[in-house]
Amino acid sequence: MMKNKTTRILSVSLPLLGLLFMLSSFVNTETIEKPKNKKPNIIYILADDLGIGDLSIYNENSKIQTPHLDQMGKEGMVFTDAHTSSAVCTPTRYGILTGRYNWRTPLKEFVTWGNSPSLIQKDRLTVAQMLKDNGYTTASIGKWHLGLNWSMKNNSPEFDHFSNKSDRLNFKDIDYSQPLKFGPNDMGFDYSYMISASLNMPPFVYIENNKATMVPTGISAQTKKQSPYATWIRGDIAADFKHEEVLPNVVNKSISFIKENANKEKPFFMYIPLPSPHNPVLPIAPWKGQSEIGSPYADFVIMIDDLMGTIFETLKEQGIDDNTIVVFTSDNGFATTNDLKTLKKEKHSPSYIYSGYKGSYLEGGHRVPFLVKWPGTIKPNSISKATICTTDFMATCAEIINYDFKDNEAEDSFSMMPLLTNEGDYLREVTIHHDKYGVFAIRKGDWKLIVSPNSGIMASGATKKHKDVTAEEILYNLKKDVKERNNVADQFPEKVKELKDILSQQIRDGRSTPGKTQENDAIMGEWPQAEFAFKE
Incomplete structure (x- = not known):
């Protein structure tokens, strides 16, 4: 196992990614006087297809070591019975941002596509809008995968939720030169930087503040040259889009946002939906080939853990760690398309002791890692066995800011504050699961x-x-x-x-x-x- 990978990012990765990994410039070691009585910053990090058994803090027999996330769990609370609202990604993301079960929407099964319209309706309150209205600066950085209302060329009809398979891969009528008609910046996010869907789904463009950073001029090639676990669908791609750079870019942008907003008068909320370890599995140097079991997927998880370590370290260096709530979880269970054969051979169980994987109504499909750190409020080394759901995030934030929901807001969200503070009663008695x-x-x-x-x-x-x-x-x-x-x-x-x-x-x-x-x-x-x- 490679040691001190975080400190080696600079020397090993600069030739590959240039300024992407100049993380030393992100750290401000000067003492900064923090505003008094400031509400806590809130960071919600959502991994993509990470199994509960992939974190060594959950799996005593894990063949993948995740020291940074393990340390986060030791400094805060580890939930052992946490569940996503769906066993696939789009529906879970909807529930996190709205506090409402995904199957109450038009999307009754599976996921949205890169050209699907927004699943979140214009009159639906999101956790971002709620926090923004109550004094927070808000940001979404990472994989969106909730649908976007694209601008269309020549008055072409917009896409709908019931497109057939051929329509899902139709991008010729999208006008990438124009802003989105409806996107994250219209849902309460002051800043957004994203990819539209999963990293294997076109169009392959970065979208910053509701507009593509570059108009696609090429078509991506569907290839298995790198690995059978590094494939994507053929489709529009921009010149500034490199699949293997997306995860580092997300972390880069996240750290920049933290630096820019740390210690300002207004607290911030960051939603960081990672594009990984979802296929394509693309570990890069210095992580490529570093796992003990010779699995690209294991390398990718190690890479995620190290990059999360840089985020955690930035919070400490900026002096805001003690007033920041950090949540780390996954959008569903492990995907069997990600090198399961090697993992089984090496006796690593990404679903830990549970049956099933991503997409399943069995526990392995929706029981996920869920770590929360909040220094001074959550006691270190805390463990909660309560059955929680990812829809509960919105009500938890509402309690933090003393917001009272209207009847048509966060209909399936129960505050986790009683669990985090060990005061009061957690009111969720029933959880509804949903498969693909x-x-x-x-x-x-x-x-x-x-x-x-x-x-x-x-x-x-x-x-x-x-x-x-x-x-x-x-x-x-x-x-x-x-x-x-x-x-x-x-x-x-x-x-x-x-x-x-x-x-x-x-x-x-x-x-x-x-x-x-x-x-x-x-x-x-x-x-x-x-x-x-x-x-x-």
Whole structure:
């Protein structure tokens, strides 16, 4: 294992990336007087397809060591039962920024594409807008993947959520020279720097403050020359876009923003959705080839950990570490397309002790690492076994700034402040899970019910066959059966009914928090789920 990689960034990486890694210039060692009674800065870092077993603080048998993130966990709180609102990325991102379950939107399954319209509607309050309205400077830096309303050439029709496959790869009508019609800067972010979707999805352009930094002039080549885990879809690409530079660029921009806004009168909120370790897996020097198990994916995770270390160090050097909340998590579980064969061979389990991977309603699809550090508020070496959901971030921020939600805001978000401060009661009793096809599962205490994956009872209202699943319902007791191998639905019919009734009610109510009933967003004019799915 390579030691002191953070200090070697300068000497090893400059020939490859030039000024990208001149991190020494980011550090200001001068003593700066901080504003008094300032609300905490908030940084939310979201990895892409990182399994819970990929962090060594969670996995005692991990073959990948993540010392910087492990140290973050030791300095704060480690959540052992944290869940994304979906087992794939777009839906989870929606839930983080809105505090609302993703399946209440028109996107009932899978993800958006690089040319999809915004999934967040213009009248929907985001955590960024809420914080901005309450005195925060806000930024989104990284992978967006929530849809964008592009400007179109020659009055061409805009894209919609129901495009067929060929439309998803249609970029000829996008006018990259014009600003977005609706993007992150219209959703409460003062500053944004992003890629539109996953790093394997075109168009391959950087978008800064709602406008492409360069108009694409070429077409990316789909290649497997580097690695079978470093491929992308053929599509528009700009001259300033290099796939292997995207992660360093995101970190570079994030550190610059921290430096520019540290110790100003206004606190800041940063949303940093990393583009990695999602495919294409592109570790660069000095991390390439450094893992003990000879896996590009393991190298990539080590690279992420080191770059997170530079962010953590910048907070300390700027003197704002003690007044900054940092959250680190992942948008779903490990993706099997990322070198699973090598990881299995080397006895590394990216899902740790859990079954399933990205996309699955099983635990490995949505149980994720979740670390929170807040010096002076969260006691070091804290561990929480509470079942939390990534939608809870918005209500947590609302409590920090004393904001009261309207009935049509953050309908599925419960504040985690009682867990972080060890004061009061955390009010989430039930968590609804969702797989890539739209299948529902519901969790309450030790019990988890997966609802008829082959019966059409899913958000899309369609039927998609799941291999090796014949049961009408699947009930697991996770305390006794954490690997989800023993279906006890027939033994506990009353528990099946209880959980089904709760799921049905929370779907119909348009919310899971107390408040007035809200409407779920329709799909193609209607949503069959709430009408027929759970009728006796």
